[in-house]
Amino acid sequence: MPSSVLFEVRRQAEESVEKLVNHDRDHKVFNSGDSVFSDKDKMREQGKRKFSWRNETDESFARMRKIAQQRKSLPIASVERRVVDEVRKNDTLIIVGETGSGKTTQLPQFLFNAGFCRDGKLIGVTQPRRVAAVTVAKRVAEECGIELGQKVGYSIRFEDVTSSTTRIKYMTDGLLLREALLDPRLSKYSVIIVDEAHERTVHTDVLLGLLKNVQRARLRSPTNQCLVDSKDFHTSKVLPLKLVIMSASLDARGFSEYLGNAKAVHVQGRQFPVDILYTYSPESDYIDAALITIFQIHLEEGPGDILVFLTGQEEIESVERLVRERALHLSEDSRKILTVPVYSALPSEQQMQVFRPAPDGFRKVILATNIAETSVTIPGIRFVIDTGLVKARSFNPRTGMESLVIIPISKAQALQRSGRAGREVPGKCFRLYTEDEFGKLAESTIPEIKRCNLSNVVLQLKALGIDDVIGFDFMDKPSRMAVVKSLEHLYVLGALTVEGKLSDPVGFQMARLPLDPIYAKGLIVASKLNCLEEMLIIVSMLSVESIFYSPREKMEEARAARKCFASQEGDHITLLNVYRASVESLEKSRMGNQETIRDKTVEKKLNKWCRENFINSRSLRHAREIHRQILGHVQNMGLNVTSCGQDMDQFRRCLAASFFLNAAVKQPDGLYRAMASGQTVQIHPSSVLFGTKPDCIIFNELVRTNHNYIRNISRIDPLWLSEFAPHYYGNKE
DNA sequence: CGGGAGGTC
Structure with a gap:
């Protein structure tokens, strides 16, 4: 076994890309400071804050000046005029902006100041993640010196901080898609x-x-709306839609070709240099190589925290143990090493540990999944150890089977990972693979659309009036088989007619519900079988990450806690019990006073209840939010929210009627056969039915790990299948 | 006997 890993050094190659060169640097093009103060003036005119005004302004004036200075120093600030000109000249523009260019916060303000919000129009900025939408909106509102939700706001699921005065709106891309339905x-x-x-x-x-379609449609008929009132004419006329695609990757060609050879400009970033180190020879055991490298850095390099990219929770836990063990062999002085794990399933309090600086003299070693690649930015990182691997979801459209497999990352991902070392100071990235191996990696990650279940996408496209989904102009087309399978799936669920049109009302109702189509259908079925109240809870609980929390060191306690909720009938009724118990505990803690759900102390009590019962409080909170939102939807649709009361057989009949596509029957060998695909599957160990062998079950998840597992399972009577889905299972009796 | 990361009017 090697005692050290040898690395060769490469400076990160600078790619040759057309850059938006700054010709304006000597000119005073920067004028957004003016708008900052004009907002202040307006506030004064309106006579707001009369008494505290003076004091506050002194403070906020200094802060404003600091913000204005920071803004001016951003790389994009020096090219404001040129970027705005390019947006004026091109209906579609691609901006390749490196990390730290300031594109996300500045460009919308530039465009606002240049008059792109005339006639009350909005600038919409989409983000893939909620937190990004919120934090960027907050920052921009602060830069503008206005209250969030006024000129600048954000809108994400469950949270809309915009008003009629909002002109720059940050939002998640999924939310804009939902807006497009309306x-x-x-x-x-x-x-x-x-x-x-x-x-x-x-x-x-x-x-x-x-957006390509919208752009074309708006060009074709700029004012095709029938307007009676000429006052409306000015406010609702439809102008061409300007589209700006912002990307961090240096390869803008793909986007440009897809968007009709759109112009691409490059805006410089502000990152510290990162030295890239490759191993001299391939490492057969990346865990061991990572361990050795951690200690090599710890003993040989200067101060700075280490970020290690690993593939999953279990791996992180075992590396954590190994680092602690090996640290014991170090001299007392060099033992000062602190490991911190981060992965999404970790409760948020523990996730927060990564942001805490290490105690004096300690070096923090963060063991992370891909969560640290984009979602969580950790300060203080100077060294990155990149195993070159990632656990990725893959989906087999033929069988409907999802699986998690460890695969090599792409070059783009490797670049993103190494960039995590150069955010505050020059850094180093230790790649646990050779330069030759790096050369063989794919340029970029396969887009998710090519490796996921498309039922939801297809339903949304149909609802947007796009009938030819197979011919839809995707940048990367999913396989024909994947689309066809989704069309079939939606047809069997009753969302599509034989002609492939959205069915009325079922298809329209399903498309309106922000749920997996099979869950949306479940609600419609349940409303007819008098157990919509129960089904609402179930689809909310099934829509979130695992509700149960079972840390390795307290596995027995967690198991005992779960037993309190367990139903012999299966996981669905177990989830129902959990939800109802949580509601009961909430009501108890709220008893006697008029506190609202949002009240902090009630929230704390719920968290305490979660801890005691080994429930993931983040997941439960999420489920409660989904429940509230979907309840609103089904009420608007006029569905009857009735309960089957104590009649759990009725509820299981409803589960069978809803999820008949996911039925499985016991084989003589004790394994199960999934009836739709004919695959052999087994009950996942996390199911309450694990160890029991009911003859017939329905399930909600099909995942391949070491075995083909099914999860979230309930026992059903096989006769219910032919009763509720005769078109699918036939009338066998 | 086991869970990459996001996200939805």
């Missing part, structure tokens, strides 16, 4: 900026195709 021409927007387009999330990809 207003297919997105007529209130003059500009839409799609940020982080290089991440190529499903939502981004669908949105890009949609």
Whole structure:
């Protein structure tokens, strides 16, 4: 076994890309400071804050000046005029902006100041993640010296901080897609900026195709609306839609070709240099190589924290143990090493540990999944150890089977990972693979749309009036088989007619519900079988990450806690019990006073209840939010929210009627056969039915790990299948 | 006997 890993050094190559050179640097083009103060003036005119005004202004004046200075120093500030000109001249523009260029916060302000919000039109900026939409909006509102929700606001699921005065609106890309269902021409927007387009999330990809269509439609008929009132004419006329695609990747060609050879400009970033180190020879055991490298850095390099990219929770836990063990062999002085794990399933309090600086003299070693690649930015990182691997979801459209496999990352991902070392100071990235191996990596990650279940996407496109889904102009087309399978799936669920049109009312109702189509259908079925109240809870609980929290060191306690909720009938009723128990505990803690759900002390009590019962409080909170939102939807649709009371057989009949596509029957060998695909599957160990062998079950998840597992399972009577889905299972009796 | 990361009017 090697005692050290040898690395060769490469300076990160500077790619040759057309750059937006700054010719304006000597000119005073920067004028957004004016707008900052004019907002202040307005506030004064309106006579707001009469008494505290003076004091506050002194403070905020200094802060404003500091903000204005920071803004001026951003790389994009020096090219404001040129970027704005390019947006004026081109209906579609691609901006390749490196990390730290300031594109996300500045461009919308530039465009606002240049008059792109005339006639009350909005600039929409989409982000793949909620936190990004919120934090960027907050920052921009502060830069403008206004209250969030006024000129600058954000809108994400469950949270809309905008008003009629909002002109710059940050939002998640998924939310804009939902908006398009209500207003297919997105007529209130003059500009839409799609940020982080290089991440190529499903939502981004669908949105890009949609925006192309909207742009064309708006050009064809700028004012095709029938207007009675001439006053409305000016406020609702539809102008061409300006589209700005912002990407961090250096390869803008793909976007440009897709968007009709759109012009691409490059805006410099502000990152510290990162030395790239490759191993001299391939490492067969990346865990061991990572361990050795951690200690090599710890003993040989200067101060600075280490970020290690690993593939999953289990791996992180074992590396954590190994680092602690090996640290014991170090001299007392060099033992000062602190490991901190980060992965999404970790409770948020523990996730927060990564942001805490290490105690004096300690070096922090962060062991992270891909969460640290984009979602969580950790300060203080100077060294990155990149295993070159990632656990990725893959989906087999033929069988409907999802699986998680460890695969090599792409070059773009390797670049993104190494960049995590150069945010505050020059850094180093230790790649646990050779330069030759790096050369063989794919240029970029396969877009998610090519490796996921498309049922939802297809339903959304149909609802947007796009009938030819197979011919839809995706930047990267998913396989024909994947689309056809989704069309079939939606047809069997009753969302589509034989002609492939959205069915009325079922298809329309399903498309309106922000849920997996099979869950949306479940609600409609349940409303007819008098257990919509129960089904609402179940689809909310099934829509979130695992509700149960079972840390390795307290596995027995967690198991005991779960037993309190367990139903012999299966996981669905177990989830129902958990939800209802949580509501009961909430009501108890609220008893006697008029506190609202949002009250902090009630929230704390719920968290305490979660801790005691080994429930993931983040997941439960999420489920409660979904429940509230979907309840609103089904009420608006006029569905009856009735309960089956104690009649759990009725509820299981409803589960069978809803999820008949996911039925499985026991084989003589004790394994199960999934009836739709004929695959052999087994009950996942996390199911309450694990160890029992009911003859017939329905399930909600099909995942391949070491085995083909099914999860979230309930026992059903096989006769119910032919009763509720005769068209699928036939009348066997 | 086991869970990459996002996200939805």
